[in-house]
Amino acid sequence: MAGICLADIARDNQIEVPVDLRRDKGWVGQLIESELGALAGSKPEQDFLHLGVELKTIPIDHNGKPLETTYVTVAPLTNIQGMTWENSLVYHKLQRVLWVPVEGERSIPVGQRRIGTPILWQPNRDQARQLQQDWEEIMELIALGKVDKISARHGEVLQLRPKAANSKALTESIAEDGSIQLSNPRGFYLKINFTQQILANAFS
């Protein structure tokens, strides 16, 4: 697919190209899933379970730098006692990722955006350590009932941010006194500097 533009992939899959992504934010990802035959659908599993590979498209600028953070998974806000890094959803999803860079600048019409060279990545020792450290720190705050005090500034490479239809959506979380309260759902995201390093390392 490298070098091909999205309109070509869309035509092959009989999918229409939207004018912009405001109402089609997951369009590029789903287009590539369709092209590659990913099977997970909306299940919380790796896209290619049989290969142990997660597929992620990543929007880049003309210098190859990511334009956005990368969503990983929803964050569990209750029933997290006994949960460890090794059995977390973040750990499993990031075991192996096929990154598919796609031009993402809004000045380029969606259909004309080109696909870059895909990168099959596994976290190296340092990356794994950074991810685990951030995950454990964030999960501890959640366990202590401080989810509503966590901002996207926490974490060096992994951050916690809202992941919901809007700011009014509610889900159960742990309160500071240990009881159940309602909070805006959150998700884990990889910060731009981290994914930028992944892409850079692949070409060095």
Next chain:
DNA sequence: AAGTGATCATAG
């Protein structure tokens, strides 16, 4: 311009 918080579509 970067970074954080908010949001959009869809399936089950």
Next chain:
DNA sequence: CTATGATCACTT
């Protein structure tokens, strides 16, 4: 609502 796919858009 939860989970998938993410990008938008406002604030700093």
